[in-house]
Amino acid sequence: MAQILDGAALAAAIQHDVAEEVKQLAARGIRPGLAAVLVGHVPASQIYVRNKVQACAELGISSDLLTPPDRITTEEMLALVDQLNRRDDIDGILIQLPLPAHIDSKRLLDAIDPAKDVDGFHPVNSGRLLAGRPALAPCTPAGVLEILKRSHLPIAGQHAVVVGRSDIVGKPVAALLLHADATVTICHSKTRDLPSITRQADILVAAIGRPGLITPEMVKPGATLLDVGINRLTTREAFDRFFQGNAQREAAFAKRGSVIVGDIHPKAFEIAGAYTPVPGGVGLLTIAMLMANTVRAAKMRREP
Ligand code: GUN
Numbered sequence: 021m022a023q024i025l026d027g028a029a030l031a032a033a034i035q036h037d038v039a040e041e042v043k044q045l046a047a048r049g050i051r052p053g054l055a056a057v058l059v060g061h062v063p064a065s066q067i068y069v070r071n072k073v074q075a076c077a078e079l080g081i082s083s084d085l086l087t088p089p090d091r092i093t094t095e096e097m098l099a100l101v102d103q104l105n106r107r108d109d110i111d112g113i114l115i116q117l118p119l120p121a122h123i124d125s126k127r128l129l130d131a132i133d134p135a136k137d138v139d140g141f142h143p144v145n146s147g148r149l150l151a152g153r154p155a156l157a158p159c160t161p162a163g164v165l166e167i168l169k170r171s172h173l174p175i176a177g178q179h180a181v182v183v184g185r186s187d188i189v190g191k192p193v194a195a196l197l198l199h200a201d202a203t204v205t206i207c208h209s210k211t212r213d214l215p216s217i218t219r220q221a222d223i224l225v226a227a228i229g230r231p232g233l234i235t236p237e238m239v240k241p242g243a244t245l246l247d248v249g250i251n252r253l254t255t256r257e258a259f260d261r262f263f264q265g266n267a268q269r270e271a272a273f274a275k276r277g278s279v280i281v282g283d284i285h286p287k288a289f290e291i292a293g294a295y296t297p298v299p300g301g302v303g304l305l306t307i308a309m310l311m312a313n314t315v316r317a318a319k320m321r322r323e324p
Contacts, residue, residue, distance in 0.1 A: 023294035025167050025246075027304030034166060034308040035079060041315045042080040052318035053082040054112040054138065054310075055104045059097075059123065060090055065116045072114065075307050081314055084110065094124045098131050105133040111318035112138035114310065135321050138313040140192065149195050154320070156313050161193035163305030164225060164246050165200065173244055173294060176201035179220050183207045183234065183283070184227035189248050193225055214238070226283035232262050234284040236291055245295040248302050249283030262286055 045052060054076055058069045069085065076083035088100065097119075104113045113136045119125045134144035140158035148155035168175055180202035184190035190206060198204045207217055209228070218224055218238040226234050227248035239245065253259050254277065262281050263269040273279045282298030289295045296302050 022292040027301040031304045031308040057115045112314035159309035162309045178222040180223040181221035182225045189227040232285035236288045242293040245292045247282035247284040
């Protein structure tokens with residue numbers, strides 16, 4: 021039986037450790053602070069930000085939620101980021117994405133002080149990460165590494181195959197695995213004969229945003245599967261392709277009219293050594309790692 025890598029349990033363990041660090045900082049008179057900026061009314065973004073602010077409250081991190089009006093310009097957003105960069109009570113700045121189309125997201129993300137860039141999206145942090153220097157790493161890739169480490173799964177010498185080359189997940193997770201001494205292959209939409217490569221993976225990270233792309237024939241039996249994909253299925257046909265005969269998922273689909281599937285076909289999990297389920301896997305670690313990054317930023321800013 022494959023081992024299920026339980027995102028909720030791992031996230032709770034990380035948050036427990038972060039809360040301890042917050043207590044130690046409090047003894048020195050330091051309270052880490054996170055600023056979250058939310059523009060617009062994307063429901064998923066509203067939920068994410070609410071959960072991030074709630075996690076701060078639970079761990080003793082102060083948070084400041086800023087919700088400028090939808091019509092705010094790039095220049096006004098830049099002025100807001102500048103203020104946050106200067107505020108001594110703010111250790112981390114998070115601008116929830118996506119931003120409305122009229123705002124230049126890249127310019128804004130580049131304007132965040134790299135020392136407060138708890139999302140790890142600033143090119144200075146990407147560069148430091150690639151160079152193997154201390155950096156604030158993006159939260160989801162950092163979460164993937166925490167899952168492996170806290171589950172005592174070997175990384176050094178393992179062949180890690182990353183499917184997906186985004187700046188937010190694929191590239192940074194490959195860098196982190198490389199620094200942990202894995203042999204890393206990055207695959208993407210133009211890769212020839214993807215199955216022949218994924219079948220070599222001892223550790224397979226799927227982050228390409230294609231529902232169930234990784235099928236059982238593409239997996240080496242016993243491999244560790246880390247599924248970063250979050251894809252919503254809304255049609256009966258799509259549902260049946262992945263979950264036909266699964267009573268639990270059937271009930272969820274009947275209730276909500278949709279279900280979530282990752283980039284790995286659920287059947288592939290059956291031959292894995294260990295795997296992260298979707299939902300309930302990697303996604304749950306992202307907020308925990310944001311909290312960890314905020315505390316790390318608070319410490320690094322004081323002891324550079
Ligand atoms: N939107 C979806 N995921 C993320 C994330 O990790 N950080 C930010 N800032 N926005 C997001």
